[in-house]
Amino acid sequence: MINKVLIVEDSKTTRLILRRMLEKEAYAIYEAANGIEAINIFPKDKPDVVILDLNMPGMDGIQTINEIKKIDASIPVIVVTSQGDMSTAVETMKLGAYDFLVKPVEAGKLIVTVKRAIEKLYLQKEISSLHESVDKSLEWTLGSSNAMKKVIEQIKQVAQSDFSIIIQGETGTGKTFVANIIHNLSKRSNKPFIKIDLSAIPETLVESELFGYEKGAFTGAIVNKSGFLKIADGGTILIDELENLSPMVQSKLLSVVENMTIYPLGSKKPITVDVRIIAATNKDIKSNVIEKKFRDDLFYRLGEFIISLPPLRSRVEDIPFFAKKFIIDACSELNKGILDIDEDTIEILKRHTWPGNLRELKNVLRRAVLFSNEGRIKSEHLKFLIEDKEYISYNDLYPIMPxxxxxxxxxxxxxxxxxxxxxxxxxxxxxxxxxxxxxxxxxxxxxxxxxxxxxxx
Known part of the structure; x- marks a missing residue:
């Protein structure tokens, strides 16, 4: 592909010199004798780089660069200035100019500067395209409501960092799923992602599961065992049901977060780990801190970044999308042809409060797919749902009144x-x-x- 260069210079002689320098590199050259001409040419011919003289009659270089940036701020502008205009050239850099060259312009320096400017433009386009691709991918998995777009933006902001994260949300909102996405978008993506569910582990075993133990540390410890924090070394650990941590384990975990060292049970020798900690909770952990049920110092360490996942009932616009997605999944699992869903059935789904959130919606539609043999999911296939007390019709629940x-x-x-x-x-x-x-x-x-x-x- 031939790259385009727009030369904006009031001197015809200088334009000719710059043109001859650049034509040797097979660039397509466009010329403008002043700022107004440049503004007319710019949107029509869409150059990849602009070479702009500062001192021109009428619209000067400062005004011209301002107008160019309004049309397309991504296009690099190289300012050409005389030795006495250095302060003005610096000002143009603040306005977004890519670089500046001092007259008389050296051919070698001009060619290198233009080449690097175009390389930067393409890199920015690739990054922008990648971000757009990530956005679409995340919306496909998380939803495209305004509430979830905010969450997606937070995920993109924090994923590449090593910030410790607390993910808050009701049961079934997808906390583990979001934690996994963050890990996959991080620089640790090729390392382990380990989840420990504190609600599934007896309180007496949480410490040994997290930190590991040495042989002989307690009755039954017949071999050394690595804890989940060591297994996740280099990667990410998700501590689910964070609020269930006992005060003693909270204290030991604080030491891990601060020093990145662990002491297996029965050992006095510290083990260094490099692990990113993501914690998940379906409680308002700040309330636990206020009520002295959770250490404030650990909360501040773990909550360097907090993501709150909205419940499904607060983003009903995502329900049609997830309904169709879960129907496709269920059809694949149950070996059925892809089913459609009636609009009145979608309305029934929208009216439910979904205490179990996405997990509940998925199970409901999986069951509906099992019931359906007519190529469509109808309201009758949600009869078990409609009969629930939470599905009283609007006429019964909200009689007409002032x-x-x-x-x-x-x-x-x-x-x-x-x-x-x-x-x-x-x-x-x-x-x-x-x-x-x-x-x-x-x-x-x-x-x-x-x-x-x-x-x-």
């Missing part, structure tokens, strides 16, 4: 539910509903909510 009454009714129910959950502890209820104590008491009186023998605080 909007003011509907808001009051919902507000009363929320307050009553919070009072029940927190056993009429008004301090906790106020915090949960994010209203002050006085407002809560006013609402309780207004809605005539009775305290059935509980002690309010």
């Amino acid at each position: 909007l003011k009454d509907a808001i009051s009714s919902l507000e009363k129910k929320l307050i009553m539910k919070a009072l029940e959950i927190y056993n009429w502890n008004k301090t906790k209820v106020s915090a949960a509903l994010q209203i002050d104590h006085k407002t809560l008491n006013t609402k309780i009186k207004e809605y005539q909510i009775n305290n059935h023998g509980n002690n309010s605080q």
Whole structure:
């Protein structure tokens, strides 16, 4: 492919000199005698690099580079200046110029500078294309709602770093999946990705599983065993259900995060590890810190970067996409032809609160595919779902009433539910509903909510 160079210079003689220098390198040359001509040529001929004189009548070099950057900021601009205009040349660099050359321009330096500018342009295009490809790939796996686009942007920001990460989200939102994506996009991608689920390990064994043990450390320790932190050396470890860490293990893990050393049980000799730690939790870990259930120093170390995954009910626009994706997966598993799904069935899925999030949606559609023998998934195939109490029709759940009454009714129910959950502890209820104590008491009186023998605080 022939690269294009636009020369913007008011001197015809200088333009001819620059043209002859560059034509030897087989560039396609375009010329403009002033800034206005350049602005007209630039969007039409789309040059790969611009050589721009600073001192021109009418629109000068500063104004011209500003206009060029408005049209396409990626195209490199090489400024040509006289010895006395060095301060202005520096100013153009701040405006985005790629480089500047001092008149009289040396042929060798000009050719090298143009070549490097074009190489940089192509590198930027490749990087941009790669980012776009990553974006599309992540949207295909995570969803394209605004909420998930924010998460995707966070993943891209943090993946190449060695930041420790806390991923927060309800059960089934895909915390492990996101952790795996981060590992695969990181510089550790060719090293192990190890997951340890604290909820599946008895508390008495968590320490030995994480840090390993020496032979004879306890009854039954007949051989040395490496812990998950050592097995993940060079790679990434995902500690799931972070909130289940005991205070003692929290203390030892803090030492690992700070010093990257571990002490297997029964050993006084430290082992150095190089591991990135990602922690996952379905709790608001900050609340655990405030309630002194989790060490604040460990939280700050692990939470160098925090990603919060939104529940499915807050991004219903992703449900049609995931529904079709999970149907395709289920059809493949159950050896069925690809099924379509009716729009009214999609609406049923959108109305559900999905307490189990994506995991629940996947299981529901897998079951629906099993039931369907008609080439389509219809509402009748979700009968088991519709009969659930959470699938009361909108007509029953929301009878027509004045909007003011509907808001009051919902507000009363929320307050009553919070009072029940927190056993009429008004301090906790106020915090949960994010209203002050006085407002809560006013609402309780207004809605005539009775305290059935509980002690309010």
